[in-house]
Structure formats: structure tokens, C-alpha cells
Amino acid sequence: MIIVMRHGATPEEIAGVVAKIDAAGLKAHVSQGTELTVIGAVGDERALKPEMFELLPGVERAMHVVKPYKIVARDWQPKNTVVDVRGIPIGGPDLQVIAGPCSVETPEQMAQAARAVKAAGCRLMRGGAFKPRTSPYTFQGAGVEGLKMFRAAADREGLPIVTELMDARLLDTFLEYDVDVIQIGTRNMQNFDLLKAVGQTNKPVILKRGMCATVSEWLMAAEYIAAGGNHNIIFCERGVRNFDPAYRNMLDVTAIPVLKRETHLPVIVDPSHAGGKAWMVPALARAAIAAGADGLLIEMHPTPCEAWCDADQALAPDELNALMGELRGIAAVLGRGL
Amino acid sequence: MIIVMRHGATPEEIAGVVAKIDAAGLKAHVSQGTELTVIGAVGDERALKPEMFELLPGVERAMHVVKPYKIVARDWQPKNTVVDVRGIPIGGPDLQVIAGPCSVETPEQMAQAARAVKAAGCRLMRGGAFKPRTSPYTFQGAGVEGLKMFRAAADREGLPIVTELMDARLLDTFLEYDVDVIQIGTRNMQNFDLLKAVGQTNKPVILKRGMCATVSEWLMAAEYIAAGGNHNIIFCERGVRNFDPAYRNMLDVTAIPVLKRETHLPVIVDPSHAGGKAWMVPALARAAIAAGADGLLIEMHPTPCEAWCDADQALAPDELNALMGELRGIAAVLGRGL
Amino acid sequence: MIIVMRHGATPEEIAGVVAKIDAAGLKAHVSQGTELTVIGAVGDERALKPEMFELLPGVERAMHVVKPYKIVARDWQPKNTVVDVRGIPIGGPDLQVIAGPCSVETPEQMAQAARAVKAAGCRLMRGGAFKPRTSPYTFQGAGVEGLKMFRAAADREGLPIVTELMDARLLDTFLEYDVDVIQIGTRNMQNFDLLKAVGQTNKPVILKRGMCATVSEWLMAAEYIAAGGNHNIIFCERGVRNFDPAYRNMLDVTAIPVLKRETHLPVIVDPSHAGGKAWMVPALARAAIAAGADGLLIEMHPTPCEAWCDADQALAPDELNALMGELRGIAAVLGRGL
């Protein structure tokens, strides 16, 4: 940790900081500059908190130099982690596109969707049985019945399933239906009890970024899961809150290279929620792959106009097909498969 | 709902929209402008969703004109709601300052804190037994043991207690210890299952604003609680995410008059989390009261330097005392008591 | 314009709005809903302003339905505009990469830079002679002397030059040195007098997006230039302000498809300023092209470590070369040339 003293800090104030560092079992290095004094605390700085020092007289600010995350950090594991989902690798040379409807509606809709997902060449399927909706008066998902429909439809096509868990009380049900990948949604990225709960399982987890979470907070949320023993974590960028009413979220492509540098875990992107309009999805999907994402999570509905939720962001089957072609081309330029 | 057609929309496209409105059981009003056509859907527009129309050919955008929230809206209940906490009114002419430490640490600390809260003239006490922490490696709160300490210390001073619930699985424990006001934290503002759970109780709920929640999303989160039957809801502004690394959050005072206009429910402010530094708290607390807040939620620790979490934002007892004096003066200017 | 009345608005309040619309020479369409009344104003709504109505009693809000921009809008000119810079087309099927150093330093540096730009296959060159710097104590650019050096170096390679104009008082000098493309920087996007000044010339203008300008404000800034008679405008996305200290700006790729839909003018991207680090540039550059941008503005320095400003975001010549190869591949996937 580094403690920067205020301009004109007294020797007594400097001594106070040194004493506090000593008391915590670390060693203080005082560096007297021409304008300011800077004090370094050498040792395991995770025992210290900036606020321990910022309260002391004469201190301007204190900051960690060591990153707060560890298991998920590339610093400690330089090689890419490849998450295995029933034999399908996520985070390796091959990209994975996970497609499917926003919400599970009927057995027929799911059957059609599963066939279209398969036909487009995607190897995993998404679908929501429990839906986080802004309003209590809108469709909240088909629930356990939806899980059952989803499982049946996907099994017929041999597709592993990805679905969102919103409540730790439902985790056993998810395990019972053998959900292949558990998705933690944007609104629950810092629902720490839920993170701890999935950390106790060995199921791959897609961790969506919070509405305006910093990359560091996001990595720390993953660290919660990892600290429980589950290292099968996949980051999913889905756009962040922004100031422009012209679009729902702002897809943060910069987060892709930044995450790939900071963590060894796979990074995928959800271009559907990012833009909120089907016509934006192909451009955003291509951008994500071009920026180095390991895969995508895309909404596709057999008949978008009739979808029960987020209708206007779902691709139709033929649109997904066309997009897959473009993505394959871009993947090839980057030496990756799809 | 209003549907704006694209420039140059054809009569067929307009007819398509009208047909969709008719099919939903509403009536369409077509208004042919000089440049654009605008179509109004008259009837219960909650049955419609903008995306039902934005997908249709020729549509530029569709928007609700009726607000999505109802029980919490001042439109439907013009008079202020006063939430009663064991005889203490929140939202009436008298302001309430809820003070106490960030986290429950020891029985001694809580006893000292309770005495200081009482001595400062505050009538409710806050304290965290379960703590949402960014890192899994930092103190996560004293848990149920902490609840017990808190209850005991506050009871000796006759102070109702306010504490955060992070996990619906702990609701029964909260009821067992008869927590007087349940706080829903920033990270859980859209944890819809948790909102539904507290909506089933009759306990007053403080609903903190999400990190970058719009006022509308916040009102909808309250509507989740209200829809379950619990109308004892208190909004708590606590600063929002912002672009300036100079301070942790940006206190949004504008939200105070906006909320007071939109809802009949009480609005309080947490100046401690907003700024993140004790030296900012008095200025922010005064601003909140001057802007029309019904009360404050303030961190006070008997010995801030030794606090186990968020040490640098807690006031010392004498600082709280001094602040209460200023706040009384401002309250008087606005014709309110404290 | 649409005026939404408050819930419970009286007939007198409605009549007041109608009278105001009539007085402005438009026609009012009153649509009485089940919960609210909505009034449309039919005619040339550019004569009206929302605030004319929002002040009237009983009005909830008023909003334009017609877009405020006209010359730059695709609504009025569906075909792509191709801006011609000395025979090089920007906005057509071929992409253009404009490369060069952040700032003009010495004749040798510029000569080397120009050769490297040419060698990489780029057809235009960038370089700053006048630099907008956050601090008054840092290098402010080589000034007119820099313009001269830039012109000479670029001419030897037959490259048109792009450079930033910060002050209308220097426009004549820019014309004297026959700057081929005038760049308006982020901090001046709403320097309306400067926009009017370049609107009086016939020089192509690159209009960078303001630090947190909405797409609509950006289009309106372009409309200022266009209204003066100069329609040779190129939009340049360069990242927006954001809440994450992990990177300088957040590249907004969503703006690319949104702009391409709203305007017929070319859209390019500056990946160098967006990320602020050279190692991020290739990922962001690829993402921009994949999302549909018409070109890029990239910082390249013959010896980045010695650059006088923004050193850490410049590519070295061989990095630019490698990137050009990837970009050509992606362009081909989209059916475009480079």
C-alpha cells in the first residue's frame, strides 16, 4: 500500500502513519519528495485498508498497489482457462455462440427454437425460465415448468442449456434439472449470497456484468464464486448504463481486451441486451468477436413478433444464420474456429 | 401508448399498426402530421409493450404515456404517506435521523454507539450485521450474533433498529429478532425475489437506490414490494455511480424533489455512503435536508479510527452532535422539526 | 409535438394547451385516454418548444416527434454521402485508415512517419500542430511551424493531411497551408462559433464526438456546419467518458450502426484515444471496422517511446502494418476494400 501525505505534513503525522504500518506487521518505507512525502507499506497489504490511513491526520490518500483479486487473476495463472460444458470448450481456440429465446414460452416454441439453434451451427442453447423484469406486472417467466420444457427441447437436439438463476432457494431445482450452465444476471452481479451459493457447486457459471460495474468489481464478484471452489466462470459483457437515450445500453468492447489481460477465464458478449434492438445485433456481435471475445450469447426467437418479452431484440432464425456466416469469416481472420 | 411512424411510412404500414392496436382491444387515433404520422392507442395501455410495435415495419418508436408504477405514485394518492416505526413517524413534518455504526462489532461498541445516538437526539439506530462487501476476503459482518448484540444495545436505549437484509433465506431470522426496519441495499435494489419476500411482511422497508438506477426503475422496485401488500416503504438516496474518481459516489439531490413529486412515500438520504469520507458528510447532510428530504441515515462510530469497515466515512459522536444542531436550524427554516 | 397532460388535468387546462397550439399556427388533436389526455400539435413543429407547454398548468411533459436535424438526416437523403479528399473517397465501399503521430515534432519525425503511413497502405495522414492539452504546462504543439513541417512531409509521399483546428482565428492559416481535412476536436464539438466558421469553407471536416455528447447533440453539431453550406462532414467516434477508471474512454461501437441509420454521412473511429493504450488499439480498431465504420483515425509514431505526447497510445510502424492486414481480412468479410 502507498500512503501519500498532504503537502506540509508534519514529522509527527508521518510518524503516526509509520506506527500504524508497524502495528499491522508490515514495514514502512518513507520517501521524502521535494513537495510531498510518500510512504510505502511493504508486506501482505491485504491486511490493510486505505481507510485505516485516510483517517489519520496529514494523509492525502492511501491506495492498494496489489490487485484485490487472486484466483481469477492472470498474474497468478498465465494460461487461458477453458471451461468444459459437456465436452464443449469455452475459452479455447474455437468460439461458441449460445443462442435461444429470451424466455421459455411453450413446448412448441422451444422445440422450434432448439431446431433453429442447432441448424445455425450453435452448440449451446439459452432461454429464461425465471425472468428479472423491471415491473411486477409483466410476465415473470414460466418457472419450473419452463425449466422442464427447456430441458426436453434442448435434449432432443443434444444442446446443453444455459439459464438464469435469480434466487439461491432455487439452486437445488436447477441441479435437479441438471442445468448445464448457470447464468447470474446483471441485477445480481453483486448479490453476494447468490454468488456464494453457486460457488459451492461445480456447474459452469456465466457471470453477467452489473449495470455499471467496474471491471475490478466484476472480477471481485467472480472471486466470490471462485473462493467457494468453483473456478468454472465465464464473464459476459452485456452493455453498461449510459447517458444517451438513443440506445438501451452501451456495449463496452474495451472491456474485452482488458479482461483478457486481467483474467485467464473466458469472456463472452451478449449483443442482444446491449443494443436492445434486433437491427443492432449483427454489428455488435461482429464487433465483439473482432475485439477478441470467446463467444456470444444471442437472443433468437422462431417468430420474434410473437415473443412474450424483449421481442424487439431477438433475431429470426434466418438472421442468426446469416450472422453466423459473417462471424465465421471474422473468426478465421483471427485464426479461430466457429 | 404513442407510436411514431418513420418519415415516409406507407398507408399499409400505418394500417398494420392500427390492426395491432385493435387486436389488443384498444382504440387507435391516427394523427397525420405534415412530416410524420403519429398514432395513439387509447385504452388500458399496460396491456401493450413498445416492442410490440417497434418491430412492425414503418415504426420509428413507441412509448408509454401512462407511468408504469401505480401504488407508489402520487398521481393516485396525493397525500404524503407517513410510515410509523414503533410510534416514530417517518415522512411527516418531523425529520428523522437514523444513526449508528456501519457494522456491528462487539457488545461494548454497540452499547457506546446506542448511547451516542440517543444523546445526539436521534430516534432510530442503524447497524449492519450482514455486510455486502466487494471482496470475499474482507469482514462479512457478525451475522446472527450481531443481530442479537444490536437488538440488546438498542433496546436499552429504546431505539428501534434498522438493518440490512441481503438474503431472503434470512427473513425469518429478521422477524424473529423483530428488526424494526428492514433495509434493502443498493446491490439488491433489483433483486426481485428479495423484494417480493419483504413485500409479504408488514415491516417498514428502506429501499436504497441502485448504483445507477433511474428514478423510474427505483419506483418500480418499490412497486414490487407494494404489490405484495406492504406499503411501508421509505426511499433512500445514497449517491450514484459517476465518472469522477475524486469521490466514491455522486449524491443526487435532484432526486429528492423529483421523488417527492412522483411518490407519496417518504424519502431519506444516506450522506455517508454518498461521499465516502467523514469530512464530506456534514455538507451533504445539510444539502439533503435543505432539498426536502424527510430524514437521514448516517454512519456514526464511537471511535471511527477503530471501525472494522468503512472507517473513513463514520462521524464521531461529537461530530454527529454538532451536525444535528445545524440540521435543526435548516429544518426550522423549512418549517419542519428535528 | 405531443403534449401529455397530468393525470386529472381539468378541461380548462386542456383548453389552455389547445389555445397555445392554435396561437402558434398549428392544429391541435386532443386524444382523451382512459387515464390521461394526450394532445398532438400538427403542423411545422419546429416553431414550438417543449418548454412553451411544460410551463402551462396541467402539463406533464411535451416532446418533439420530428427530429431536430435535417440536412444531415438520412430521412431526407437516403443515399450514402461520399466525401472526396483530393480524389480519395471516404464513406464509399473502400475503407480509409488515416494514420500519423499525435503531434508534429520535427521534420525528421514527420518524414519517417509519412513514409511509414504510406508503407502501411494508408492513404491519408494525421498529425497535430495545435494540441488541446488538459494542462497549460505541457507541450501545446508546434503551431504554424508544425503545419509547415507536416505539409512538407506529407506532400513528399502524396498524402492529404488531417489536422485539428482549435481556434477560428487560425482558420485562414489553415486555408493558406491548404489543410485537406480540418478536424474539430472533442472539446470543441459544441464550440458553435468554430462550427459556423468551418461551415463557411468547403473543406472536409472530421467532427469528433464530445466527451459525453449524445448522438443527437452530435448530429446537431454537424447540422451547424451543414447549415453554413459545407456538407463534407465526417463523424468520428473516439470513446466517451465513463465510470470505470480502468480505461480512459469507453469506445461506443453502438454509435456506429446508430449513426449509419440516422445520417448519410461517413462515420470513422479513433481507437487510439478511445482506449488510451497502444495494446488496446488493434482490438478496438477491428471492432470498429466489424461494426461498420467507414474508416479509422490511428496514432502511429516512428518511435513511440520518444513521442512528445500521448506516447502510450501510438502504434509503432510494424504494429500498424500487422493491424492493416487484419483489417483487410475483416473488410473483405463485409464486402469492403481497404
Next chain:
Amino acid sequence: MIIVMRHGATPEEIAGVVAKIDAAGLKAHVSQGTELTVIGAVGDERALKPEMFELLPGVERAMHVVKPYKIVARDWQPKNTVVDVRGIPIGGPDLQVIAGPCSVETPEQMAQAARAVKAAGCRLMRGGAFKPRTSPYTFQGAGVEGLKMFRAAADREGLPIVTELMDARLLDTFLEYDVDVIQIGTRNMQNFDLLKAVGQTNKPVILKRGMCATVSEWLMAAEYIAAGGNHNIIFCERGVRNFDPAYRNMLDVTAIPVLKRETHLPVIVDPSHAGGKAWMVPALARAAIAAGADGLLIEMHPTPCEAWCDADQALAPDELNALMGELRGIAAVLGRGL
């Protein structure tokens, strides 16, 4: 400057950084931690830039510890600066409210406005002759004719005038009409040539905060003016861009105590532009004063409904009067006069 090395940096990489520091004439202090190495550069660090080091192999990041601003910093001048405007002190114990219309329209309107400003007890008057408008098609201000009207109306009431300068080419005209306080608007906060121009005068300058400027950027913009010799600078917070479409800007009250700590210069607030609605102004004005602002800049129009611009944010004369009473009460609580 502090340079944090990457985890696992080699001795050669460390030596490279030390050599670079030596070459710049500073002294390197190497502090070998348990996980990381941190290097301090002791000496005049303004000679260094973080990017000089972040480019070197093995470097994680580099950061200044000394603040980049100097003349405006409280570190170097602990006592408050009081700016004198024709005998009226800004920044002293007495608060100043500067009121007047958004734009200068007619001699009659200005005469009425001046009388109302005076009658309310305000001691300075504001009004715009040159208006920065988002659209080129809306009223751009009365121009020089407006300056003349403003001067005449204000002189009759003995009120110094405050008006916005948008273009350095008009500075001489401003001096000719002896404008008492020059306002630099939000969109020009980083129009560095304009800042340099007013820095050459001795006129007090109100420097409005940029749409999403950090406090540090704002202080640096002031440093541009100060570096030219003009230290009569007044900061004006006016709300920042935000993610909530519910209001135009978000008033940043936290900036008030932060600025008062960082700079010795006066800080005022514009509550009218912050909220964008007249009904929000009293709450925001009270909050600003309660938070420690030295004054306000308020829009008042003799007949708001007829204002030519920003009509819905102007107070009527009686509303201003009522507000002044409340503000006097709050000022008294803080030991200040109005």
C-alpha cells in the same frame, strides 16, 4: 511519481525504469514488496509523464502523486480568495445571488428584470447576449445589441453584469462594454484558446463546469486562466450529464465541499440549468447553499411564459423573492450573510 511494476517484473525491467528516472534528473527509490516492486521518482515530477513509463516493459502503471494544478490549489494558498466585482465581494462571508434572464430580449424585458433582481436583494445581474444553442435553427442571442441593452438596464439599477463569452474574437467588444464578469460556458470549459484569452484580462471570470468534466480537469481549466495572470476566477457547478432521462442534469453538490478543500477560489452554483425546471430550482438552490457554496447564478424572468429560451427553468420575480428568504435563513444557520 510512483511506478508500480507488474507481478514478476525482472531485475532488468526494474533497472530500465530506474535508468529512465535518472535520465530525467530525478532520483529513484526502489521498494521491493512481497508481491510487487514499487518505484518512486523523487524530484520535480512535473517533468515526468506516466506514459513515459507505462510503455516500458514490466510496468503495470505509473501515477503522479503531486497535483497538476498549482496557482489555484489551496495547498499553495490556504486562505480563501475573495473576488471583488466593483466592490461586491464573492467568496467572503457574504453570499451573492446573481439573477437575471436566460437571454437578453428587449429593453423593456431587461428593465423589468433589472428592477426585479434589485428588489429581490440580489447585487449582480446575469443575462445572455450570445447564446450557445444545441440547434443552429433556434434563437442565437441578441448579440452586441443585447450587450448594449443589458448594460443600460443594469446600470440604471447599479448592478454589475455577468454574461457569457463564446468566442475570443468578441473579447474586445466585451471589454468595450465593460462587462463586469465574463462567463465561460459549459461547452467551452476546455476551449483552451478562449481560456488563454480571458487569462490575459483582469476581468473576473465565472468558469462553468464542463458537461462531464472531472473536478481535476476543471481545476486545470482554471489553471489555464490563472497561468495567464488572471486569478479572479469563480467556479460554477451547474449539474453534470447523467444516465437518468428524468432530469436534464444532475446537480453535483459533492463537488462543493471537494472544491472548497482543493482550491482557495470561490465556488457558486447554477441551480437553474442543473434541473432544467423552475419547480426544482428552490430545492437545488437551498441544497447548494447548505453544502457551502459562496453564491448562486439563478435564472429569473419577468414573465417566464414568454421567455425566448429555456422558459421552463426561469423563476418569476415573486418566486425569486420567496427563495431569497429561505436562503437567508440557511445562510444564517451557517454563519453567513445574504
